[in-house]
Amino acid sequence: MNGDLPKDFEFALCLTHDVDRPYKTFQAPYYALKERDPSHLKPLVTSERPYWQFEEIMALEDELGVRSSFYFLNEKRLLRDKDPRDWIDPKNWKLFAGRYDITSDEIVDVIRMLDDGGWEVGLHGSYESYDDLERLKFEKETLEEILGHQIVGGRQHYLNLKKPESWKYQKKIGLKYDASLGSSEKIGFEYGYGTLRPFNDDFVVFPLTVMEIATMDSSDDLKHAWNRCQDLLYVAKDNNSVMTILWHPRMFNQDEFPGYKDLYRRIIKEALQLGAWVGPCEKWYDMNEPIS
Numbered sequence: 638m639n640g641d642l643p644k645d646f647e648f649a650l651c652l653t654h655d656v657d658r659p660y661k662t663f664q665a666p667y668y669a670l671k672e673r674d675p676s677h678l679k680p681l682v683t684s685e686r687p688y689w690q691f692e693e694i695m696a697l698e699d700e701l702g703v704r705s706s707f708y709f710l711n712e713k714r715l716l717r718d719k720d721p722r723d724w725i726d727p728k729n730w731k732l733f734a735g736r737y738d739i740t741s742d743e744i745v746d747v748i749r750m751l752d753d754g755g756w757e758v759g760l761h762g763s764y765e766s767y768d769d770l771e772r773l774k775f776e777k778e779t780l781e782e783i784l785g786h787q788i789v790g791g792r793q794h795y796l797n798l799k800k801p802e803s804w805k806y807q808k809k810i811g812l813k814y815d816a817s818l819g820s821s822e823k824i825g826f827e828y829g830y831g832t833l834r835p836f837n838d839d840f841v842v843f844p845l846t847v848m849e850i851a852t853m854d855s856s857d858d859l860k861h862a863w864n865r866c867q868d869l870l871y872v873a874k875d876n877n878s879v880m881t882i883l884w885h886p887r888m889f890n891q892d893e894f895p896g897y898k899d900l901y902r903r904i905i906k907e908a909l910q911l912g913a914w915v916g917p918c919e920k921w922y923d924m925n926e927p928i929s
């Protein structure tokens with residue numbers, strides 16, 4: 638759907654981050670955040686915490702004058718929530734072990750710091766929750782308890798989606814939007830140039846235009862990735878689009894994932910230059926469908 642852009646902007650670029658793995662290791666050393674003002678942020682990344690990139694991202698976005706959505710995961714625990722018969726499957730160790738505890742002090746601190754600083758905190762529905770209304774409801778309520786207010790939307794882990802059931806569940810528990818529709822392999826406007834309204838009401842779907850990992854393949858370099866993203870920005874402008882991009886926090890680690898942080902910065906700068914509104918999905922939603 639076109640024509641639902643904020644006034645006076647050529648197109649919209651929604652920035653999102655799925656918080657899958659803030660820790661590279663299974664241990665989660667406690668780290669007290671002393672600095673709560675994003676304008677005074679210093680990089681707090683150390684070699685022991687290469688995937689802890691919250692401050693880096695906040696500082697970068699602050700410098701560019703934009704905000705984004707951070708979606709937090711509340712994954713089931715392998716040994717606590719899963720049947721012992723599931724413990725031996727290696728796939729389940731990847732999915733259900735080594736995730737983070739959303740109620741731990743340092744994650745709670747980060748969530749509140751983001752919220753205070755004007756970022757959106759949303760739900761990254763756990764692996765099986767796309768098909769489990771009760772689980773999704775539990776995760777939403779846990780996050781809202783941490784935040785002290787309601788959340789507006791989010792994205793399902795692994796882009797898991799059962800259409801239209803997952804959207805029905807999300808809507809039923811009070812979410813206003815979903816950002817799970819898309820691909821981890823292809824970039825582009827596969828689902829049209831605007832947002833979708835699967836129920837012809839105020840529940841909105843933001844199709845995913847670009848997941849960072851899909852911009853480059855092994856033979857590729859940053860220049861090609863940039864060209865591809867720049868082309869999409871022009872397409873977005875020509876079609877008054879709502880373009881949504883996903884950059885996982887760990888990809889901002891430039892040692893392990895070179896190029897992705899620069900690419901993110903370039904996309905935002907170019908979008909602003911092309912006259913885009915840039916921000917979190919929630920903000921876009923609220924400008925078009927005022928949240929009561």
Ligand SMILES: [Zn+2]
Nearest residue numbers: 655657794795
């Ligand atoms: Zn995820």
